[in-house]
Amino acid sequence: MLLLSGVAISQQQKPNYNRWSIDAAVGLNKAVRNFAPGYSSGLASIGETNFGVRYMLNPYAGLDLKFGFDRFQDSKSSPDFATNLGRVSLDGIINVGNTLKFYQWTNRIGLLFHAGVGVGNMVDKGFPLAFSTVDKVGSVNIGLTPQIKLSQKWSLNFDATITGLARMHHTFDYTAKNTSVSGNSKGFNGQFFSGTIGISYYLGKKGQHADWSPTKSVSKEELDALRAELIKMQNGLNDDDKDGVPNYIDQEANTVEGTPVNLRGVTAPMLIDTDNDGISDAYDACPNEKGTYSANGCPDNDSDGTRDSKDKCPDVAGAMWKDGCPDGTGSGDQIVQLNPGLEDVYFSVASASLSKKEMSKLDAVVSVMKANPTYKLIVKGHTDRIGSFDYNQNLSEDRADAAKNYLIKKGVDPAQIKTVAYGFNAPANSTNTEKARALNRRVAFEVRK
Numbered sequence: 056m057l058l059l060s061g062v063a064i065s066q067q068q069k070p071n072y073n074r075w076s077i078d079a080a081v082g083l084n085k086a087v088r089n090f091a092p093g094y095s096s097g098l099a100s101i102g103e104t105n106f107g108v109r110y111m112l113n114p115y116a117g118l119d120l121k122f123g124f125d126r127f128q129d130s131k132s133s134p135d136f137a138t139n140l141g142r143v144s145l146d147g148i149i150n151v152g153n154t155l156k157f158y159q160w161t162n163r164i165g166l167l168f169h170a171g172v173g174v175g176n177m178v179d180k181g182f183p184l185a186f187s188t189v190d191k192v193g194s195v196n197i198g199l200t201p202q203i204k205l206s207q208k209w210s211l212n213f214d215a216t217i218t219g220l221a222r223m224h225h226t227f228d229y230t231a232k233n234t235s236v237s238g239n240s241k242g243f244n245g246q247f248f249s250g251t252i253g254i255s256y257y258l259g260k261k262g263q264h265a266d267w268s269p270t271k272s273v274s275k276e277e278l279d280a281l282r283a284e285l286i287k288m289q290n291g292l293n294d295d296d297k298d299g300v301p302n303y304i305d306q307e308a309n310t311v312e313g314t315p316v317n318l319r320g321v322t323a324p325m326l327i328d329t330d331n332d333g334i335s336d337a338y339d340a341c342p343n344e345k346g347t348y349s350a351n352g353c354p355d356n357d358s359d360g361t362r363d364s365k366d367k368c369p370d371v372a373g374a375m376w377k378d379g380c381p382d383g384t385g386s387g388d389q390i391v392q393l394n395p396g397l398e399d400v401y402f403s404v405a406s407a408s409l410s411k412k413e414m415s416k417l418d419a420v421v422s423v424m425k426a427n428p429t430y431k432l433i434v435k436g437h438t439d440r441i442g443s444f445d446y447n448q449n450l451s452e453d454r455a456d457a458a459k460n461y462l463i464k465k466g467v468d469p470a471q472i473k474t475v476a477y478g479f480n481a482p483a484n485s486t487n488t489e490k491a492r493a494l495n496r497r498v499a500f501e502v503r504k
Contacts, residue, residue: 072114072268073259078107078121080214080253086127086227089244094228096247097130103249109148111265117148119169127227127247136228137180142194144173152202153269165202165210165266171195175220179229193221195243202255204267210255220245334480348481360475391430391502393423399483400458400498404441407453409461417458420500421465432472433501434458439492440479452476458498 084102103125111117125140152158152165173196176189198216205211223245225231257264291303298310304319328335332345332352339352346353346362353362359372359379366379373380397420400413409417424432436455438447455474463469483499484491 070113070265071261071263073257073261073264074111074117075258076109076111076255076264076266077258078105078109078119078212078253078255080105080212080251082214082249082251082253084125084127084247084249086245086247088246089223089226091226091228091231093134094136094226094230095130095133096127096227097133099126099128102126102128103251105251105253109255111148111150114153114265114268115150117150117265119146119148119171120144121146121173125247125249129228133228134230136230138177138227138229139180140175140177140192142173142175142192144171144194144196146171146196150266151199152266156269158267158269162267163204165204167200167202167266168198169200169216170197177220177223177225179225190224192223192245195219195221202266207262207264208257210257210266212251212253212255214249214251214253216249216251218247218249219243220247351477351480389504391504393502397423397500397502399500401493402454402496402498404439404496405450407450407457409457414461417461418465421462421467423502424462424467424471427504428468428471429504430471431503432462432467433503434462434472434474435481435499435501436474436476437481437483437495437497437499438479439495440482440487441492444478448476448478451478454496454498 081101081104083098083100085098086096090096103123105121105123107119107121109117109119121144123140123142123144125142127136127138127140129136146169149168150165151168155166157164157166173194175192175194177192178189196216196218198214200212200214203211221243227245227247255266257266288303292301294301294305296305296308296310297312298305298307300319302308307319328339329342330339330345330352332339332347334346334348334352336342339346341351341353341362341364344354347355347358349355349358349360350362353364355361355366356363356369357366357372357379359366361373361379363369366373368378368380371381398416400409400416402408402413403410420432424430434455436451436453436458438451438454440447442450452474455476459469459472459474462472479495482491483494483497
């Protein structure tokens, strides 16, 4: 029944393993009954050899056709005798290792259980195929075979088997008829044990043999969980909001179609320019009105650097410290071209602190402003593009203030100084390199009169 169920299972599954193997073994045996009085057997040096062809119906059950030869010899306390037994048997195989899930802790050790029936010829000091002089017997055997996997094609086997012989007409020592010993020759009147060491060679082109290819059963709960996971994965690959980012990595699930997003599906303000003035909304102080870089993206009708909303003279170019209005002559301030010009002051990453080297540059600015008390100085703070808009805007203000405070401390009239914070909107170098970023972390100067 077990083997028939194995056949049914094997027919339902498409095998991805090899089924056939050739097995060979040698070892010792020990006969325990039947003997004439005074006779007994010992452990022969090589008392048993066998050769078999095995076919696995599936990873759990199979059949083994085996040919064996046994030699039973006298023990030291027994009169001399030597009896030979040749036999053939068909065994059913149960792969105990796969059944007990050995694969959960090892992929090198296995265990087979086998049981079967056979027939044999037993002869006294002769060859078992000499049919005219042999004692024809039946056999039933049962045993265990531990396995060690050597490679995909080879395994080492150890086997322990007990065999019962039926209808023996002679004792193992062949000196008496069994009827004179046990009263009849029927039933299992002979028995011996054997232990062997052998090898298996696996036939077939597939990578693994059934001995080492367990089929893990899946419960309904596990199957339902796998189906749910599959559905989740399928849904994750969809793009419900049509933003080009699959659901499973989309961190903003309901993005309006056509809105620029980053690789995580999050709306990317730096890619949006609502007023189409060339300045993205992330850096545009007036995202809904076209403006200029000099006014941080806000309208500046007279292009004097003061946004119209703060310019008291929006139609006439003026000075920033005069709220965008010109001086009394009705004209805007003129830019003074100093020779040599004032050098930019540079800062470390994320810093508004002045180094001694940069302070020496500011000392030159102090000299110019003290020598020309009518000059007006615009101190312009800048940053690189690392970080958010608000962070860089504040940092550029701090850098401009740091330069302004140093100048005032050195004696420059505060009324001469106006600060402007550009954040990262007016880079000195727009390339994305460390050298370019270093040039953008600066304070620049413009002198007007």
